[in-house]
Amino acid sequence: MAITFNQVSYEYDANSMWSQAALQGVNLHLESGILAGVAGATGSGKSTLLQMFNGILKPTSGTVQVLDITLKGGEKAPKLHQLRKRVGLVFQFPEQQLFEDTVEKDLCFGPINFGYSLEEAKDRARRAMEQMGLDLSLLSRNPFQLSGGQMRKVAIASVLTMDPEILVLDEPTATLDPVSRAELIQLLHRLCREDGRTVIIVTHRMDELLPFANQWIVLHEGLTVFQGTVKALIEQADRMESYGITIPQSIRYWRSLSEKFGWSEEDPCLSAEAMSKRIAHLVNSEDV
Amino acid sequence: MKQHDLKEPHYTPDATESTSQSSDVIPGPGYPAIELVGVSYGYGKDLPVIDDISLSIPQGQWVTLVGANGCGKSTLVKLMNALLSKGEGSIMVKGKELQSDTIGDIRKAIGMVFQNPDNQFIGATVEEDIVFGLEGQCLSIEVMEERVNSYAEKLGITELLDKHPSELSGGQKQRVAIASILSMEPEIVIFDEASSMLDERTRNDLLNILSDMHKSGRYTIISITHDAQEIAASERVLVLHEGKLIADRTPTDLFQDEKILEMSHLIAPFAFQLTTALHRYGVDISIPNCEKELTEALWPLHSIK
Incomplete structure (x- = not known):
């Protein structure tokens, strides 16, 4: 495991009355060698x-583990x-x-x-x-x-x-x-x-x-x-929309296609090339 | 703003046709705001940056100028208001030939918004910054106050008027820069990569400002951009390549021409990419406006057999 966050919170100016929470109880697991x-x-x-x-920032509370190094909130960092x-x-x-x-x-x-x-x-x-x-x-x-x-x-x-x-x-x-x-x-x-x-x-x-x-x-x-x-x-x-994230066009198209043609179990084809290949397969396979 | 509000750009396939008017038309809506005839410009003798460009932009049109870096886009727009001194050819703005005695009037008619608003700030507060341009036009205090307030309100920056420009976010700064320009009431507004420093959301805000400006009918807009959404929303696209005007199209036509897209370092919106790829696989459908249209177009192809 490359990175593990366990209930990590971070507050800017943690010890003052103006403290501002930027992260609140974040949990996270990322394997080595992935692209996230x-x-x-x-x-x-x-x-x-x-x-x-x-x-650069150390957790106010919770545990951050990156590679074999562990940072614990409230403890002195290694x-x-x-x-x-x-x-x-x-x-x-x-x-x-x-x-x-x-x-x-x-x-x-x-x-x-x-x-x-x-x-x-x-x-x-x-x-x-x-x-x-x-x-x-x-x-x-x-x-x-x-x-x-x-x-x-x-x-x-x-x-x-x-x-x-x-x-x-x-x-x-x-x-x-x-x-x-x-x-x-x-x-x-x-x-x-x-x-x-x-x-x-x-x-x-x-x-x-x-x-x-x-x-x-x-x-x-x-x-x-x-x-x-x-x-x-x-x-x-x-x-995602309620989190202020714009849903990419490719996801919209794939969702609509997979609902209509029953592809929801398949691995999503999200590039124009992959998606059109999948569509061509659908149209052409029933030619015969 | 949500994605689905934007996915239907107002394509106007006949936009280019209306531009081929002769120069002696009586000023009115649709008369040429800018006309270039045989314009060339070079920084050195043998290096033409702009090479024999002729074009006409009617009043009220929203034009996008695209091309790879270094193709001369910024140079071309800077020639229009004499930020660069003229080389060969003639430049007419609102029917007036650009020459030393008309530069003053022409600069008043054209406002420019640049990529990085930081380079454009001079005032200690947002209000001072807007007023600076107005003072240059020798307006009375009452008029200046009226302009500052009305344009600040239009661009939603009224509560920022007392702030120092460094306290603003990137999107807010760009709004202030636009308010400063629009308060001088130019008829032609040029945006030189004004959206490229902005994040997704503020980029949408800028797009809305451009759309509103266009709808008001008061402005001729020339925008230099790489942004597919912004290009799609405009009426007409001019493509520059190595100083030459190589294409003059509607966004729809541009997005279907893979060669021109590649030459100008652009990537088409997803629906266009998908349709082009589908054509390669022998699936012949027209460009869908949304995902529903695609599935509906595919359904008969799929179920007939």
Whole structure:
């Protein structure tokens, strides 16, 4: 089990009279090596949850277990150095954190800080570039002269240089154009599928993640109101609207089709390609 | 706003036909708000960013401008109000040729909203920020007060007037930026990727503002965007590629042209993607407006046999 939350609550300014609960009794189980999507309206606690995954925020009460490290509310936290290395966090608009004058220096900053030699750091930088599908010739470029999509990928690569077992991203595709968005999601999917990393993505756009995510978590006002597979999510789609979540078109179409043609036991086909193949099968199989 | 309120864009298949009017029509609804003839522009000598573009946008139309990054979209709209000095060709705004003695009037007629509202704030409060543009137009205090209040109300930011811009959320900032522009009462409003920094919900809010503006009939809207919903809601799409105007269509036509979509880095709404894929599998149905229409179209194909 990569991550387990047991009755986790978090309050901002916990000891003052202005304390504000951001998470209230969250339960969560995420296996290693999956790709999970986290959805929820603005203010539902997504960003708070995310910052608990590598101990930036510690639970006010309850137990957070990430890999083999346990954080208990009200107790002194263990040393978090290892956890920070093993869980990579990518915040919103990560390109705003770029600061060096070359891409390579920017990528080496993390590894060197964690005590690696310059050689090792450069090696890790190159590997991370490849993982994000970036050309190595960009290493000597100034990061601020790259396109928006490239900057975003470099920023994510800078987290990958630490070779984290768990990668958590807060709206990684925001403001990118649709083609760059799809490309980035595919790269992240590959990090999960080929390298066996656990990838957790917070998103406002469920549709782009639907064909790839094995697990979904839906937050509403600091509570996990849903955790499960896409199939389970589809069954409960009606509830999602009340949590301020827009039901993706692909789910609407699949639901309607499966009700009409009795496909509800099947694995959902949510990409246009998969869905049309299923429809073609329906229409053509009865040709004969 | 809920999804189902939006899934039926107002497609107007004949929108493009009404644009081919001659330039000597008497001003009235539908007369050209903007006309470009043979407009070219380059930052360097051999690098044309805008290459021989001619087009006409009638008053009141809602036009989307699309294209991959670096294709010249922002350059083109900046030429329209002389934020970039003119290269070759002629630009007419509301029947007036753009030249040094008309720039003042033309800039008054065109308002622009940019991607990042932060770059547009100058006032210490929201109210001051709106007033700044009005002071520039030398309006009386009474008129300014009236404008601030009425546009703040229209955009739902009345309770924010005393706040510092940094206290606002991204969506609120964009509303304030729009209120500042609309309070100057421009007839043409250009949105340059105004929705790309916004999250799903505030993006819907912006879409509603655009729709309301369009329905009021007072504005000619030109919007640069990648957002499929926003494109679908507009009347006409102009596609730029490497500085050239390569297509001028309705959103419905655009979303069915895979080649143009790819060239302009766009992805069609799901219903279009599905229909295109179905055609490849030999299932011939027309684009459904909603999921019910799809199942109804498929039912006879399925049950006849």
